[in-house]
Amino acid sequence: MASHFKMRPGLFRAALPLITAAFALSTALPTLAQTSKSTASDAPWWKHAVVYEIYPRSYQDSNGDGVGDLNGITQRMGYIEHLGVDAIWIAPMYPSPQVDFGYDISDYESVDPQYGTVADMEKLIAAGKEHHVRVLLDMVLNHTSDKHQWFIDAASSRNNPKHNWYVWNDGINANAPGVTAYQKRFEHEGKVPPNNWVSGFGGSAWEWVPSVHQFYYHMFYKQQPDLNWRNPEVEKACFDAMRFWLDKGVAGFRLDAIPTLFEDPQLRNNPEKGGINAQGDPNLSDEYVSNLPEVHDVIRRMRSMVEKYPGNRVLIGETYLPNTAELDKWYGGTAQNELQLPMDMLLGFHGDHDKLDVSGFRDHITEALTQTHGGQPLFVFDNHDNVRAINRYGDVDPAHAGLINKALDTVLFTLPATALTYYGEELGMVTTTPTRKEDVKDPIGITGWPKEKGRDGERTPMQWTPGPQAGFSTNPHTWLPLAPDYKTVNVEVESKEPNSQLEWFKKLTMLRRENPALHSGKLTMLDTASTSVLSYVRSTGSDSVVVAINFTAQPQTISLDVKSGKAHTLATTDPSLTSTSSTKNLTLPPYTSWVASVQ
Numbered sequence: 335m336a337s338h339f340k341m342r343p344g345l346f347r348a349a350l351p352l353i354t355a356a357f358a359l360s361t362a363l364p365t366l367a368q369t370s371k372s373t374a375s376d377a378p379w380w381k382h383a384v385v386y387e388i389y390p391r392s393y394q395d396s397n398g399d400g401v402g403d404l405n406g407i408t409q410r411m412g413y414i415e416h417l418g419v420d421a422i423w424i425a426p427m428y429p430s431p432q433v434d435f436g437y438d439i440s441d442y443e444s445v446d447p448q449y450g451t452v453a454d455m456e457k458l459i460a461a462g463k464e465h466h467v468r469v470l471l472d473m474v475l476n477h478t479s480d481k482h483q484w485f486i487d488a489a490s491s492r493n494n495p496k497h498n499w500y501v502w503n504d505g506i507n508a509n510a511p512g513v514t515a516y517q518k519r520f521e522h523e524g525k526v527p528p529n530n531w532v533s534g535f536g537g538s539a540w541e542w543v544p545s546v547h548q549f550y551y552h553m554f555y556k557q558q559p560d561l562n563w564r565n566p567e568v569e570k571a572c573f574d575a576m577r578f579w580l581d582k583g584v585a586g587f588r589l590d591a592i593p594t595l596f597e598d599p600q601l602r603n604n605p606e607k608g609g610i611n612a613q614g615d616p617n618l619s620d621e622y623v624s625n626l627p628e629v630h631d632v633i634r635r636m637r638s639m640v641e642k643y644p645g646n647r648v649l650i651g652e653t654y655l656p657n658t659a660e661l662d663k664w665y666g667g668t669a670q671n672e673l674q675l676p677m678d679m680l681l682g683f684h685g686d687h688d689k690l691d692v693s694g695f696r697d698h699i700t701e702a703l704t705q706t707h708g709g710q711p712l713f714v715f716d717n718h719d720n721v722r723a724i725n726r727y728g729d730v731d732p733a734h735a736g737l738i739n740k741a742l743d744t745v746l747f748t749l750p751a752t753a754l755t756y757y758g759e760e761l762g763m764v765t766t767t768p769t770r771k772e773d774v775k776d777p778i779g780i781t782g783w784p785k786e787k788g789r790d791g792e793r794t795p796m797q798w799t800p801g802p803q804a805g806f807s808t809n810p811h812t813w814l815p816l817a818p819d820y821k822t823v824n825v826e827v828e829s830k831e832p833n834s835q836l837e838w839f840k841k842l843t844m845l846r847r848e849n850p851a852l853h854s855g856k857l858t859m860l861d862t863a864s865t866s867v868l869s870y871v872r873s874t875g876s877d878s879v880v881v882a883i884n885f886t887a888q889p890q891t892i893s894l895d896v897k898s899g900k901a902h903t904l905a906t907t908d909p910s911l912t913s914t915s916s917t918k919n920l921t922l923p924p925y926t927s928w929v930a931s932v933q
């Protein structure tokens with residue numbers, strides 16, 4: 335298909351003193367309440383937030399079955415707080431046959447026994463409150479599991495009241511003019527799918543059900559039938575499910591695959607782009623199956639439903655879109671009445687080999703800050719669907735990976751934008767792709783092997799300690815193998831090393847909270863002709879902080895014309911810059927970040 339996912343070809347991937355103390359796990363960062371004085375503002379919490387995505391299978395196993403669970407997350411709430419995280423987004427933890435590891439939901443108002451119970455989720459939310467960490471859930475609205483009672487009923491008979499909750503089609507005569515060889519591959523009872531739509535996960539997007547003699551549409555696996563959002567009963571049932579969790583105190587939702595709710599009512603063929611994808615299907619544009627205008631009416635109603643709740647509940651969208659003009663629509667344009675935070679995938683996800691391209695970053699950041707009618711950007715470089723950024727942005731020298739990861743953190747945490755990060759990123763965890771087909775768990779890696787190896791590599795267990803199973807589980811049979819580097823890349827080791835990935839991450843999240851300029855200062859790009867160093871100043875008027883990041887493997891000397899040029903280093907990834915006191919004639923070693931207050 336389908337540029338719903340950008341990273342994998344045709345699919346996924348498609349004047350603070352320098353803080354040198356290494357925070358041990360038990361060392362408290364200031365809590366929200368403590369820091370709110372220095373940074374008090376009327377802005378809703380999510381405007382300054384760091385949001386941390388947790389893949390629940392992989393974070394912490396509390397009961398020794400080799401699979402992470404909710405109580406595991408609850409146990410780690412102190413760690414999450416000390417990271418400087420304001421909210422966690424938990425990937426789907428609802429009952430599910432786990433074909434797509436939870437993105438195939440069979441009951442929206444419960445918890446999969448593998449992960450715990452509703453009571454465990456209530457405890458998790460309460461622990462979050464104690465630790466000033468808000469909880470966001472993943473809401474999958476495009477499709478359900480084929481084992482959801484709604485679909486079981488829908489597929490039982492054309493006369494069942496639930497039938498029209500899904501997208502059905504009688505198919506067309508296999509001998510009709512214009513039917514392609516591809517469509518004929520999916521022939522049943524003389525009928526073929528009504529058009530060329532392919533599933534993002536391989537094969538036709540239409541699946542035949544003998545009991546009703548019809549095809550149903552599925553954007554993803556055939557076990558994930560698409561809901562029919564043209565039926566108002568579907569909207570009501572889905573909004574009810576959202577209210578179930580809002581009533582329990584969740585702070586909002588990450589809306590899965592949200593641009594895909596509607597399909598073209600005329601079922602027009604998607605334009606062919608030429609060639610065959612990793613799953614063996616023709617490459618198609620997603621013109622008639624994604625980002626249809628109808629979706630915005632639903633989002634406006636959803637926003638007003640969510641806004642009835644106190645406490646600034648937030649809607650985050652998984653919005654892979656072609657450009658900023660399309661992204662602007664997801665905020666609601668001038669009205670700003672749709673999603674508060676549609677994800678901006680245009681900065682962090684370009685392809686298999688992302689580049690630290692200074693002008694590209696500068697231009698896109700400027701565009702995102704100015705072209706969405708005041709919408710708050712939400713930037714992101716890592717998630718559970720794409721090769722980790724530490725791998726994607728790496729250059730030829732593996733020794734640079736860590737510095738590059740730190741440079742991306744500097745960008746993420748020092749912009750006037752909401753920051754979204756993914757568990758393990760704070761440690762510099764890498765993608766560990768399976769090397770044998772028989773080890774693959776993600777079905778797209780099985781059907782797509784060896785061209786598409788699936789998403790297991792970025793879902794490996796969280797690395798807590800150098801001990802057995804990295805402290806993730808007491809069970810040697812973890813659901814996915816540990817990454818081989820866990821003895822050195824882990825929370826315990828890194829919290830004792832002042833220059834670790836983890837300490838850099840925490841330094842930045844703390845500065846973002848405590849420093850008024852980094853918290854809420856306006857951004858001005860500096861040295862805009864440079865093709866090697868990204869630099870900008872954040873300023874409230876009285877407080878100013880300059881940020882400079884060398885995006886290259888060579889040392890770069892810069893002179894930044896900002897205020898008097900007198901500087902005081904707040905944080906840097908290179909010790910040679912710790913006592914730098916001027917913005918002039920400054921040499922940044924390869925991939926180095928420098929953050930300094932200026933007068």
Ligand code: BGC
Binds near residue numbers: 438554590718719
């Ligand atoms: C999720 C994927 C999932 C797909 C189908 C995505 O956007 O992030 O992990 O496979 O939606 O639900």
Ligand code: MG
Binds near residue numbers: 401
């Ligand atoms: Mg478990």
